[in-house]
Amino acid sequence: MAVVSCEPLVELRTMSRNVRRWILEQSFKAGVGHIGSSLSVAEILTVLWGKTMFRPGSDDPRRDRFVLCKGHAALAMYAAMRAVDVIDVESFESFCQDGSRFGVHPEFGVPGVEVTTGSLGQGLSVACGLALGMRMKRLPGRVFAVLSDAECNEGQVWEAAQFAAQHRLNQLTIAIDLNGMQALGRTADILDMSDMAKRWAAFGWRTVDVDGHDVAALAQALAPSANRPTAVIARTHLGQGVSFMEDRLEWHYRNLSPDLFAAALAEVEEAS
Numbered sequence: 701m702a703v704v705s706c707e708p709l710v711e712l713r714t715m716s717r718n719v720r721r722w723i724l725e726q727s728f729k730a731g732v733g734h735i736g737s738s739l740s741v742a743e744i745l746t747v748l749w750g751k752t753m754f755r756p757g758s759d760d761p762r763r764d765r766f767v768l769c770k771g772h773a774a775l776a777m778y779a780a781m782r783a784v785d786v787i788d789v790e791s792f793e794s795f796c797q798d799g800s801r802f803g804v805h806p807e808f809g810v811p812g813v814e815v816t817t818g819s820l821g822q823g824l825s826v827a828c829g830l831a832l833g834m835r836m837k838r839l840p841g842r843v844f845a846v847l848s849d850a851e852c853n854e855g856q857v858w859e860a861a862q863f864a865a866q867h868r869l870n871q872l873t874i875a876i877d878l879n880g881m882q883a884l885g886r887t888a889d890i891l892d893m894s895d896m897a898k899r900w901a902a903f904g905w906r907t908v909d910v911d912g913h914d915v916a917a918l919a920q921a922l923a924p925s926a927n928r929p930t931a932v933i934a935r936t937h938l939g940q941g942v943s944f945m946e947d948r949l950e951w952h953y954r955n956l957s958p959d960l961f962a963a964a965l966a967e968v969e970e971a972s
Contacts, residue, residue, distance in 0.1 A: 712915040716746040722779040730796035736939035736951030738776035749780040757786035757812030769823025770848040771805040821854025850882030865904030900931040912936035
């Protein structure tokens, strides 16, 4: 597998629109929710899989590793992997079908999935272990992880944050999907995590605050850091790209009816 590169930026924007369209198509086909959470990370995963990571999904020991801590957005990751040919179309279209390995949450054994995730709060600890292990083996790769902002309610996240800073795991970069929503309401109303950038900086991390739907800004923010781990605070919107889903809590769970699917798909296609 060659190093994935989608230059210029217009190709990344095209990829993100494809990712968004495929999320809608497969969630409708499977009758599965978590659509809003998947749409909010479309650009983040596009930049990671389409530009930033080295040989993701391969068996090259030098490859970059990826952990989707917010495992319920697995459909977005599968779509990004489809876009760069880590998985084929047939595998992608088996999402949530009988006998498929491609479920609502990613499971180890699927190409590109380094670890099974879904229980929020645990993924960053695994990413820290991967980064430290790669350093001990003198491997050149980096480790990337995507967390949700609500996931930062979990104490284990901050234990891992301290560990990464203590050991100066500069090969570790995380992107926090700051969409402001969680299962039962707005994050600010349930357990306010603002100012997120200041919190991570206080734990010893380099922090970068960006528009999480701007592929150019994301590409720059995800560049390596010299001497400490990096937290990219990506300001996003739940359901980005579909007007009736954006910042609407019900789209954390809700499924698409035929009429809503047609309307959502039309919006995404018109944007392209």
